[in-house]
Amino acid sequence: MSQPSYNHLPQELKNHYIIQRHGFSLANNAKLICSNPDIAIPPTGGPLGTGYGLHEKGKVQVKEQSATCLSEHLFPAGSQNDQEVVMFCSPFKRTVETAEIIYGVLKETHGHVSAPVKEMELRERFYGDFDMTSDDNYHVCWDDDKAAPDHGENSQYKIESPSHVCDRASQFIAKIENEMQGKIVILVAHGDICQIILTAFMRIEAWRHREIKHIDTANWRDTLEL
Structure with a gap:
């Protein structure tokens, strides 16, 4: 099956991938787009002075x-599945906290799980001029993504293009494929990058990410079920 040149996933995958979106965050609660690593990674700043991590609602x-x-x-009851689980997450505070909670639950219920590893290639899509503005502006970005012939490739607002997000994320997944096999791999990331990763698994253009059933906050998608 043909796929866009910026999609680096091999045709045959050796691992089982789960795409997980972070929980409801302090930025979500403030209705802010928070996509700059310099703001979203540190444990400082934000409404509580502790960074832009998960809201208490999100932790629950x-x-x-x-x-x-x-x-x-x-791992349903009675299952003999002893596959090892490995986890990678965006280094943003909200994704790290999400991954740590999931790790704790899986460690208790399954045991064969490695602690999450932070991976910069899974960071949030950068929203350029709209960073730290109202999340209503996401729709401007998505409208650009849908508009032919450019499809967000040369944003006047300096928004990271869908193809660039797919390029960096799929290169990272290809690296995982080269290094391990037979694992359950959980990737903990953000709304748009989760959707764009799904386009890579579906072998369709990255700008079509809004056409795919949305992964809601704190939800996940099993790529074997796409």
Whole structure:
């Protein structure tokens, strides 16, 4: 099957991938686009002075809903599945906290899970001039993505293009494919990059990410079910 040149996923995959979106965050609660690593990674700043991590609502979401459902999905009662789970996450505080909660639940229920590793290639899509502005501006970005013939490739607002997001994310997944096999790989990231990663698995153009069923906050998608 043909695929865009910026999609580096091999045709045959050796691992089982779960795409996980972070829980409801302090930035979500403030209705802010928070995509700059200099702001979103540190444990300082933000409304509470502790950085832009998860809101308390998000911590509950991830533990009681997302992680529990994921554990039951991967390792149902009576299952003999002893596959090792490896986790990678965006270094943004909200994704790191999400990954740590999921790790804790899977460690308790399954055991064969490695601690999450931070990976810069899984960072949030950069929203350029709209960073730290109202999240209503996401729609401007998505409208650019849909508009032919450019499809967000030369944004007047300095927004990172869908193809660039796919390029960096799929290169990282290809690296995983070269280094391991037979693992369950959980990638913990953000709304747009999660959707764009799904386009890579579906072998379609990255700008079509809004056409795919959305991964809601704190939810996940099993790529074997696409």
